[in-house]
Amino acid sequence: MKRQNLGELEEIILLIVASLYDNAYGVLIKNEIEQQCNRKVTISTVHNVLQRLQEKGFLQSRHSEPTKERGGKRKLLFTVTMEGKQVLEQSRSMRERLWNNITNVAFGQS
């Protein structure tokens, strides 16, 4: 059975893959995480999460043509599946619901 909830890093990576539409691959995703979220990740961690997301059915992958800049190696490109889109939307609406339940008083700002 597939787990339907997302971990934080999983969610970030899923969102980044979506935003990089058609170009998302390891190094680019890693750089994007470092710039946008200001946190360090290793390339192996990124790939591990990508594989996990693929196993869960939220991502699908294909191969690019080999390029010279990478020592003649192909890229593994990712795109978000329908299930992936759904789970992101679920997560977003859940968060919005939760935010809406909070009044300003809760943060002691009155």
Place this chain on the structure above:
Amino acid sequence: MTQPQPPKWVNRLLKRTISDSLWEFFEGDLYEIFLEDCENMGPKKARRRYIIHALAFLRYHRLRNNKYSPGRILRELISGKTQSKMELFSNYLKVSWRDLKRHKTFAMINGIGLIAGFAACLLILQYVFHETSFDRFHNDFDRIYRVVNDRFQNGDLVQHGTITYPIIAPTMQQDYPEIEAFTRLTTGGRNYVRFNEQVYLINNSFIADEHFLSFFDFPVIEGSEIDLLKEPFTIVLTETCAERFLQEGEVLSDLIGKSLRVYTSGPPCKITAIVQDPPVNSHLQFETLISYQSMIAMSGGAADNSWAWSDFYHYIKVKEGANVDLLQAKVADFGEQYFKKGEISGSEEEFYLQPLAEAHLYSDYEYEIGATSNGKVVWMMLFIALFIILIAWVNFVNLSTSRAAERALEVGVRKSLGALKGQLFTQFFAEAVLINGIALIVALVIVSLVQEPYKQLTGIPMSFDILWTASVAGVPFLFVFLIIFIGCLLLISVYPAKVLSGFKTTEVIKGRVVNSSSAVVLKKALVIFQFMSAMILITGTVTIYRQISFMQSQELGMNMEHNVVLYGPEMADFDSLFIDHFYEFKYELTKLPGVESVTSSSRVFGQQMARWFQLRRQDDPEIRNLSSNVIQADYAFISQFDIDLLAGRNLIRTDQNYDGNLVNKLILNKTAVKKFQFASVQEAIGKKLVTGDKSWEIVGVIDDFHQKSLHLPIEPLMLVPYSSTEHLISVKMASANALSQNLEAVSNLYKQFYPGNYLDYFVLEDTYNGQYRSDQMVQQIAQVFTGIAILIALMGLYGLVLITLNKKTKEIAVRKVLGANMSSIVVLLGKNFLGLICLAIFISIPISYWSMDSWLSGYAYNNGFEWPVLLVAGAVLLLISVMTIYWQTKKVTDGNPADSLKYE
């Protein structure tokens, strides 16, 4: 230039372990990151990060190839097929832990041995890595060579040096297309510089050409990087040196463009840049770099193109992919081609290229630019480390095997429940992992605690971090260490397991266990190995100790007691009054109570002397191309240092003159008389020596004395009565007390006579004995580690004796009941062990002899290998072994035999 490449071994490793369908993409990604890192932080660091990033992939089982993951191989090794068997491994650990707790003595013997072994190993490895890391921070390290030079006169090697003529490297670059770049420099020595009306002492300055900073990697932190050291009278400072010049509130960049006065004549030097301090593992150590052009401007074109003035160091860089062997062969012909068999410089010259890798560790040249270490010592230390850890591991194997009988019951139960051979192995592996793991952790803690005292003892600026960052043949040391560590643990667990699993289950449960004969042989061999190592270490330590005391007890041919040496008044002007002024200063000094005598000389004992090369005899034109060391000194030199005058007269006051052209008398030592082919010392008196167009009269001959340490033979020497502001002033005191009491009065007089000069002094004996500092350090370290090795070996012996006794408690009791006395029992038990130890001592003799003989050959004056040392070492080793056995046996035999016999 070719692209830097990531380390291949990592790729090979990962290709085998990472999922086949994914690796290609990962490798591509890693390569992209690598290229980016290369640009940002250079290929070295990028390569390191590549390894870390790549190996990090192994963390994730999802990304691994299911068939061959290293974790899985390990797991299968440990517990058989399935993961559930991991539980069994933890059971093994548990049983091992209980066993250790029950047998505290054995746990202690193993544990202490291993802790001491690991700690010693880690400390020695730090030293080894430090020594072997020299100069490797230069990016083109592999392509840099130093030009070194041998000089022969009349068939004798007269100089084996790193210094040579300024024209050499430029000529070589013109002639040989393999050479990409060169840099040349010379040492500026100690300098007093004036800055902001204050005098500062610079201990170590280089005069280096404009290529120096691009040739080597000494990063510039302030100032422009272009055309540094190109203009005459420009200077580059290191960070630490520059900080001394900072005023309140200033920063380093404020110094750029300001001027320092380095030379009393000529314009001041402009500060153009500040570089990082040279790393501690650089053989080039400097505080300032003065532009080479300044030297040319001051000393004329000779500094650029002389074929006779040899004070210059040259480094060349070969082009990538150049054939170095071919270049070496060409360089070998260079001397012949340009020096025409001694016609140019008075000597036959030979040139070689010395790889930068050898400059610190494997260099035996004179006039070294920095401190060198002895590569042999580094290897010796590495062997000591290896011996120690092996001795500790041998204990583990021997004690585990010998205790087989005790463990047999547990093993028997396991076997009867269906345990396989492999599982028995796992049991011992678990034990090895447990005890070695704990020992390693404790050892790490100990090493970090003794780090500071260790650094002080050795006087070497090592750091603990070097263990994490060092690499062996391009592979990180940590990785190598782990592989070796686990490999050795596997090895030392295989054997006890094999012995135990060979027992028949039924016999074992009944408690009857007899070790197979091959097991006994191996055990004996291991004991022999341990004591042989201990014996070699003892002999080595004693020999080193004897050699050092031999050198210190030798007659040196002079007496340097109670001398304090003042640096000369370099800022004073050298004029016609200088010499008289010095004698007035000397007169005032000798009026002080406790001051006996004062002399000025260019060098004092322990310092490298200058050499003159183109000497010939006036009376016999056939005797030419002679060379000799030179000390410039006044007439008090001989008497102050108790040097014997063999013939002729001493120097006198009127031999000295302000005008150097009028100085033409000299004194030879005995060796020089022989080398210059005078029939006797008397015959030399009154004869003349010629250099260039000047002739010198030999007025006296002195006996030989050891100017340098006993590492080196005595060479020809001339005392020449030149004077200079830079001459060292030696003040001889009546006693050691007078030394400290008079210092203030001496320094007051100095300031009064030479105002504006910077007083600095040293004690002559300390400097001279400093030549033996590295010998003493080696001796101290060897002593400590030999002690540790012997201790571990003895603990192993103690353990083995204990086991034998446990097995034979009853036998001993029966013998006692039948009237045997204590000593016969000790002999009965001990003779096996003592036989082994004797055999070990015997085997060690040739090895000790060979290794110590080659070590002693590094000293021109040595004691020779002393056979009694072997005798003493063997006797000491036997004695402490007998004591160990005796003491242990006595404990058992002292008991009432009835107690041992009571239980059946």
